[in-house]
Amino acid sequence: MKSLVKSLAACFAAALPLAGALAFEPFEQSAGQSSSSSGSSAPAPSGPIRFAEGRYELGRRTRALERAWMNCRDADRRSAAIPRVQTAVLGFFSGNAGVVAQSLDETAAALRGQSPDAADRWVAALSVTPARALVDLREPALDVTIATLYEVNAPRPALTLRLAVGKSAAMVRLTADTPLPHRVRVAFEPSKQDIDAALEVAVGTPGNPARQSWRIGVSRVRDLDRRLTALDAAAMALTKAPAPDAFDLERATLATRVSLLKALRERPPLETDLAGAEILRDTERLVEGLRATPPRSTLVGRAGETLLSAPTAKGPLPARALASPEAPVLVIAFHGAGGSENMFFDGYGDGEIVRLCRARGWALACPRVTSPLDDYGPVIERLPALLAPKAKRIFIVGHSLGAATALVVATKYADRLAGIAPISGRAPGATGALKSLPTFVSAGTKDFSRSGAEQLAERLRAQETPTTFKLYEAEHLLVVPDALPDIFAWMDNLAQRPR
Known part of the structure; x- marks a missing residue:
């Protein structure tokens, strides 16, 4: 089992790079509302950035690729894209964010039938990074770093950027001689209300200023440091209560959320856009409930997306969930190696599984996966009653390392499940416990896990497990x-079917 876990973890570092933070050098000089090529920023070493520093940008690019893939119905374009995505996979292995980003950008453009000129390629290569994802309302401006994730084999043209938060915008002009990274400040509008806003980015050239645009989540809240200090103190006091008890899941959720909020306060966007203001308010409500007499849970009976954590012997297990009190079905999804609880929500088809669940009124739980050997019992034993108390059926979906995890969990809880769907996975050991459990096995035709998936389907059919097997014209990432x-x-x- 341990050798299998090791091989699976090595085979695909991340389909959507999550669970990291961007990290640039501290600001050396701030620009005003307008910035030009005067060389106001200090030169920085060129070359590919370290993998961990580009996770948010790589995630953004991966979602763009997935949208292009899903919208493309041209079989030839899709077929031509597969080797390019495999190049990105090799980049993940080597930890080269530049190789990955360039492969993702070029593949997405090809799927859209575009032939980017030099300016388009330079626009695509840019990264825009806010210094922090969660800021205090009293802060007058947002520090932003403009850089490139990779070099373009063409002279850099004059580029323009419009960086805006609400109605306040900074206009930036980069010439061929402007050193990168380049730092600017974007002023905030005065506000008295907590808000989950966004840094709106439009990049182009003087003649075409909006060749590409996107948004980056930035949250602003009042009295941020005081509120975080209060939550930290509450978490320390409340987590000292004897465990386990009726509120151990709430306390585990509190501890994890406080750590997350601190990270949002101290760092750039971690891996995806998170509603920091709403997370902060909801965590304060969680503390109020735990301090009430008698204590009450604010996690029970809610509908919609939420972040929570299940208590395990190793500590809190974070999960992102779509709660639905009336849902007849709960889907549990285990992501691949290198991902996090956000992966199925924001990646794997730009959140395709969330759309599919919402369309049916089903609930969804996506725990963080590090190894099939970890304790996922609370996910099966605790989360259904919390997220979908009326659910009569539970299905498990897993990809790659998550497929192996799904199979391990299913062998322990087969009697509680209605079916499992391992994607690009292999049998982790004995499958006898799965004999009566309907299973949908799938993989890509150009997937390095194809042979393992085929062997899994053969083993299940040999023991007369109700098995569906299907191959898709895709590789390891886009098969999902x-x-x-x-x-x-x-x-x-x-x-x-009747039960």
Whole structure:
């Protein structure tokens, strides 16, 4: 088992790079509301940045690639894209963010049928990074770093950027001689209300100023440091209560959320856009409930997305969930190596599984996966009653390392499950416990896990497990959004059967 875990963890470092933080040098000089090529920023070493520093940008690019893949119906374009994505996978292995970013950008453009000129390629290569994802309302401006993730084999043209938060904008002009990274400040509008806002980015050239645009989540809250200090103290006091008890899940959630809020306060966007203001307010409500007499849970009975943590012997297990008190079905999704609880929500087809669950009124739970050997019992034993108390069926979906995890969990809890769907996975050991459990096995035709998935399907069929097996014209990453609609159609059929 341990050798299998090791090989799976090595085979794909991340499909959507999550669970890291961008880290640039501290600001040496601030620009005003307008910045030009005067050389106001200090030169920095050129070359590929370290992998951990580009996780947010790589995630943004991966989601763009997934959207382009899902929108492309041209079989030839799709086929031509597969080797390019495999190049990105090799970049993940080597930890070279520049190689990965360039492969993702070029592949997305090819899938869209675009032929980018030199200016388009320079625009695509840029990264824009706010210094922090969560700031105090009293802060007058947001520090932003402009850099490149990779070099373009063409002279850099004059580039323009419009960076805006609300109605306040900074206009930036980069010439061929402007040193990168380049630092600017974007002024905030005065506000008295907590807000989950965004840094709106538009990049182009003087003649075409909006060649590409995107948004980066930035949250602003009042009295931020005082509120974080109060939450930190509450977490320390409340987590000293004897465990386990009726509120151990709430306390585990509190501890994890406080750590997350501190990270949002201290760092650039970690891996995806998170509603820091709403997370802060919801965590304060969680503390109020735990301090009430008698204590009460604010996690019970809610609907919609939420962040929570299940208590385990190793500590809190973070999960991102879509709660639905009336849901007849709960789907549990285990992500691949290098990901986090955000991966199925924001990646794997730009959140395809969330759309599929919402369309059916189903609930969804996505725990963080580090190893199939970890304790995921609370996910099966505790989360269904919290997220979908009326659910009659539970399905498990997993990709790559998450597929192995799904199979391990299913061998322990087969009697509680309605079916499992391992994508690009292999049998982690004995499968006898799965004999009566409907299973949908899938992989890509150019997937390095194809042989393992084929062997898994053969083993299950040999023991007469109800098995569906399907291959998709894809590789290891893009097979997931292709397979999910068929998996959900398969689950629809099983959910309609009498128990």
